[in-house]
Amino acid sequence: MALSDYHYCVVGAGLTGLVYAERIASQLKQPVLLVEKRGKLGGNSSATIDKETGIEVHDYGSHIFHTDDETVWNYVNQFTSFNSYRHHVLIHTRGHVYFMPINLKTIQEVSGKAFTPSEAQDWILSSIHSFHTPRNMEEKAISLIGPVLYELFIKDYSTKQWNRPPSELSPDIITRLPVRTTYNTEYFNSVHQGIPSDGYDAMFRKMVETPGISLLLNTAFPEIASQLPQDCMIVYTGMIDEFFGYCFGALEWRSLRFEKETLPIPDYLGTTVMNYGDETIPYTRIHEFKHYHPEWKQAFHVNKTIISREYPMEWRPGLEAFYPVNNERNNAILLQYRRLAEAHPNILFCGRLGAYQYWDMDKAVAVSLKSFESFISRRQHGR
Numbered sequence: 001m002a003l004s005d006y007h008y009c010v011v012g013a014g015l016t017g018l019v020y021a022e023r024i025a026s027q028l029k030q031p032v033l034l035v036e037k038r039g040k041l042g043g044n045s046s047a048t049i050d051k052e053t054g055i056e057v058h059d060y061g062s063h064i065f066h067t068d069d070e071t072v073w074n075y076v077n078q079f080t081s082f083n084s085y086r087h088h089v090l091i092h093t094r095g096h097v098y099f100m101p102i103n104l105k106t107i108q109e110v111s112g113k114a115f116t117p118s119e120a121q122d123w124i125l126s127s128i129h130s131f132h133t134p135r136n137m138e139e140k141a142i143s144l145i146g147p148v149l150y151e152l153f154i155k156d157y158s159t160k161q162w163n164r165p166p167s168e169l170s171p172d173i174i175t176r177l178p179v180r181t182t183y184n185t186e187y188f189n190s191v192h193q194g195i196p197s198d199g200y201d202a203m204f205r206k207m208v209e210t211p212g213i214s215l216l217l218n219t220a221f222p223e224i225a226s227q228l229p230q231d232c233m234i235v236y237t238g239m240i241d242e243f244f245g246y247c248f249g250a251l252e253w254r255s256l257r258f259e260k261e262t263l264p265i266p267d268y269l270g271t272t273v274m275n276y277g278d279e280t281i282p283y284t285r286i287h288e289f290k291h292y293h294p295e296w297k298q299a300f301h302v303n304k305t306i307i308s309r310e311y312p313m314e315w316r317p318g319l320e321a322f323y324p325v326n327n328e329r330n331n332a333i334l335l336q337y338r339r340l341a342e343a344h345p346n347i348l349f350c351g352r353l354g355a356y357q358y359w360d361m362d363k364a365v366a367v368s369l370k371s372f373e374s375f376i377s378r379r380q381h382g383r
Helices: 015-028 070-076 104-111 117-127 136-162 200-206 223-229 327-342 349-355 363-378
Strands: 008-010 032-035 047-049 056-057 065-067 089-093 096-100 192-194 213-216 233-236 253-263 273-276 285-288 304-314 347-349
Touching: 008 015, 015 032, 015 200, 015 213, 015 349, 015 363, 047 200, 056 304, 065 070, 065 363, 070 363, 089 136, 096 104, 104 117, 104 136, 117 136, 136 304, 327 347, 347 349, 349 363
Parallel strands: 008 032, 008 233, 032 213, 089 273, 233 347
Antiparallel strands: 047 056, 065 192, 089 096, 253 304, 273 285, 285 304
């Protein structure tokens, strides 16, 4: 088909774009053009299987699919099966390693006492400093877990993550800190968890194999926009401010830099993710990817492992955007862009970049499925 023949175009082949393209092709039975500026599928969830070691390397840090939403779980299982991986995270701070999120074992190690669950709860409550209205992230965290746990696990890590002290950050960044008074060391509480059995790339390729989807990789949307028909419905999953030429200013994000390294040893961390809480260590996390697929035995027979150090960094146009800075200034700018978008009824701005939101993978799928149903309803009623 010529580009002028497409009446549906999805911009961006991250999770949101993949779901929309698949739904348009399978449910509307319409041909859809999927345009992606990168050379591969999945957006920031993309992954690459290393040919030498057989290890699946997550290109932009660790991504674990987890959900309690049966609709989402049933949807993604159309395109892959999942292994039985359950996520555990540790944090290296002040010369010691603790399980995160904070749990009974963590509290016992910090306090030096073999607390029961109720005693651990009392210990936390006795240390909490109450604030009538927490003015910043620091006051909010201390009001939830007290100064000892805050200083050990939150303060330095958050300072690195956001490049400013928590006393200058919004309290909304930490609305609820997960704290358990049980020995449950799993990072997520979700019923369904796992990694695609054949890897993320295989899952994403299965989605675009849906009949009716035409894929253009290594193609920026402006390169082909003028060739689309005027009545083309565009699902735009990129940055809403970039689309409008930053006319109201750029929305702020935090970015990340990943430093990958292949090491001549069978195991470096002994786990998938280690956080680093001390501000003197420049990176926030190290990922060791072979542990995500314990069922891929060949990767463990190779006397090599692949790690990735994760460094927070300031965002600027041209860098990958990871975490929105949802403060008053940015929310006011976002509102202006949303009002401007209303004048373009044939363009649907969605996805985490279009919505200026941080979503886990299951949330991105859930929002996309729900948004698609609303989209269909509006199209059927001519709105």
